[in-house]
Amino acid sequence: MCERGLLIVLSGPSGVGKGTVRKALFSQPDINLHYSISVTTRKPREGEIDGVDYFFKTREEFEQMIRENKLLEWAEYVGNYYGTPIDYVEKTLQEGKDVFLEIEVQGALQVRKAFPEGLFIFLAPPSLNELKNRIVTRGTESEELINDRMKAAKEELEMMDAYDYVVENDEVELACERIKAIVVAEHCKRERVAQRYKKMLEVE
């Protein structure tokens, strides 16, 4: 009977500041999202707590999770596995709560296949304004620098294709506000509200 929650996936090119934005978002008191903790085989860093920052597993445990299809997405970086446990995501969505994932671009594409109804947000560097400035002040910039930015913008444009929204990370606080606005707006989408109405009318 309970309305299913939204799955919100924040991704984007490496180095764009996904982790910083996610931490700023979850440090806000009024946030109503449930962060899905990743599983990893890398060793805990100082201060990191099992079940809070990550679920720390051995390689054997992780590989068993892969075999048993217990991961929504996973990847290997610098010799360590990272992944998203499917159980938590599925259970939380079923309870009508919104789940938030912050993952790499490759992982986001895997999640899109399993949860096409998810909300995919691409975090972009403030490259457009930067690019504009470089073009405007062309005299003072080398052609090479401008071309580098043009190339990066083209690559970002291609990556965006699999996403529903693009949030520019010009300022962390602004990026957080935009993500929160997207979640509020999605809950107001006519299809979602109409479903609530229909369920209520069926009760009779």
Next chain:
Amino acid sequence: MCERGLLIVLSGPSGVGKGTVRKALFSQPDINLHYSISVTTRKPREGEIDGVDYFFKTREEFEQMIRENKLLEWAEYVGNYYGTPIDYVEKTLQEGKDVFLEIEVQGALQVRKAFPEGLFIFLAPPSLNELKNRIVTRGTESEELINDRMKAAKEELEMMDAYDYVVENDEVELACERIKAIVVAEHCKRERVAQRYKKMLEVE
């Protein structure tokens, strides 16, 4: 070169509080929407200013605007004409600014035909929670009252069909926050941002 603004149409059943929400929205200091002033043939009420509250016209002038297709939508209520001048809307959108209309349901359907790319927000009474409460406390409510609410909810459900978003007017301030969030989210839609990228890359 300038990116076209968004046309935001707020509508909903009469008596739901469209005018109150619109006034509250435009009394906020950070609002970045342009309100389209309506044209009317009714006499100005005390304190109403031509060009601020309405453009006041004679019946002859209004009928000439109808003939010359200068109205985006119009209707007659209690012997007076009300309408939205198309010039202001088109000019402001072209300047890249967002235009906000607050109109009746019939007018919104007319606008939808002319501007299918507009953002149509249905302001709904907090009928679902009300309905729920009445069902839960059934013992203390007459069947007739519950049936009235059920009927109203069914009518609202049908009206919603032509809209993109539904905002419940449970509290005016909350309704305003939701409308603002919808506008922010729409500006983050991938298609819009990708267009900005493409335009920028074409410059070269």
